[in-house]
Amino acid sequence: MRVEQYITELLYHHNCVILPDFGGFLANTTHAQFEKESNLLLPPSKSISFNEHLSSNDGLLVNHIAKAKKLEYNEALTKVQLTIKEWKQKLNAGEKLRLVNLGVLQMSQDKALVFTPKNDTNYLASSFGLSTVAAIPIKRESLKKEVVQLEASVPLKITPEKRKESTLRPWMKYAAILLLMVSMGTSGYLGYKEYGQNKIALEQKAAVQVTNQLQQATFFDTSPLELPPLHLKVKRVTQGPKxxxxxxxxxxxxxxxxxxxxxxxxxxxxxxxxxxxxxxxxxxxxxxxxxxxxxxxxxxxxxxxxxxxxxxxxx
CATH class of the missing domain: 3.30.70 (Alpha-Beta Plaits)
Incomplete structure (x- = not known):
């Protein structure tokens, strides 16, 4: 049984998860941090540690496994004890115990358990979805110097002739627009008048054609037609999970x-x-x-x- 799976589930909501006769995993909340060396903003998180002296069974882990596996409490406790027995055998044999999403446990020379946490998972539920953000520093002074140098390299000189030309140019633009509107209004009115006369003539011609067609249609057989049955194959489209x-x-x-x-x-x-x-x-x-x-x-x-x-x- 993968006991570490249930340990990680509990660490999202509890700061201490104890394995009976083995030790406890502790979750310590750390605030958001800024690493100057790498210019990274780290979100709030929980750092995981291990204390082998916390070995008294508080029932939290066993109850959680019993509910998840739908087992009796004593049956779940037996499975946990068997798993811990296997872990101790591996550690005493000098093997490293790799716990998924938690870290690595190994026995030191003085027979003490050494835990190396794995920091890929953030167990702080309030920080769900938050990731590390790169913070690029803004160099305001250097940008200001560049702008000042650019303005100094392009001097602005306005002569009296250019000032007079810039004053007359807007009035010339407005006069051209006014002349264009007058010419468009005259030609538009004449075009609209001709369009109205043509439209009336076309409507009268269309009415005569419709009348002739209706008169001819009375000589045709108006009995309903018997059409063959139409069979359609409808392909049912199934949608994926939503x-x-x-x-x-x-x-x-x-x-x-x-x-x-x-x-x-x-x-x-x-x-x-x-x-x-x-x-x-x-x-x-x-x-x-x-x-x-x-x-x-x-x-x-x-x-x-x-x-x-x-x-x-x-x-």
Missing amino acids: YFIIAGAFRSKANADKKVQMLQEAGFDASYIGTNSFGLHQVSFESSNDKSLALNKLREIRKNIASDAWILIKK
């Missing part, structure tokens, strides 16, 4: 694929549905064309597995 129940969004495509695999192993019809407007790779628990079915499934998932799940509608 409602996706989102399980998470990841900066790395590899992490999104791992999440899909984990959900599929847990019995979900999970899928990767591409990136959102922030460039994050989205993963869905399940999808459906039926809105009511999707809402019922969302309520079930929020109640038993992930309370921050939500629906994405794609048309």
Whole structure:
């Protein structure tokens, strides 16, 4: 059983998840930060650490697994204990324990557990969808110097002749426009008058033709025609899923694929549905064309597995 899957689900809503007789994973909230060396703005997040002294069973993890797997509490506790036993055997054998979306655990020379966190996933629910932003500094002084140098290199000189020419040019433009409007008005009126006379003549000619055609039509057989039956083949077009129940969004495509695999192993019809407007790779628990079915499934998932799940509608 992939116990780390349920640990990561709980870290979105709890700051401490304890594995009985093994240790606890802690989530510490950090504020938004600015890295001067790389000019990057980092959103608020949760940093993950491990403390092997927190080993008393508080029931949080076991209860969560029991609800997700629909098991009795003692049965879920037994499965967790078997998993922890396997982990301890690997660590005592000198192997590294790689926990998906959490990090790496290994045994030091003095038999202490050393945890190296994996920082690809942000477990702070309020920062969902936020990504690292590159902050490019604005050099105002250098831009100001460039503008001043450009203005100094292009002197502006206005002679009396140019000032007089610039004063007369608008009046010449308005006079030309007025003359054009007068000429267009005269020619337009004459054209409109001729158009009206032609229109009346054409309407009278069309009325005579229609009357002749109606008179001729009375000599034809007006009985209804018997047409052969018309058979049409209608091809039904099925639409793809519209409602996706989102399980998470990841900066790395590899992490999104791992999440899909984990959900599929847990019995979900999970899928990767591409990136959102922030460039994050989205993963869905399940999808459906039926809105009511999707809402019922969302309520079930929020109640038993992930309370921050939500629906994405794609048309």
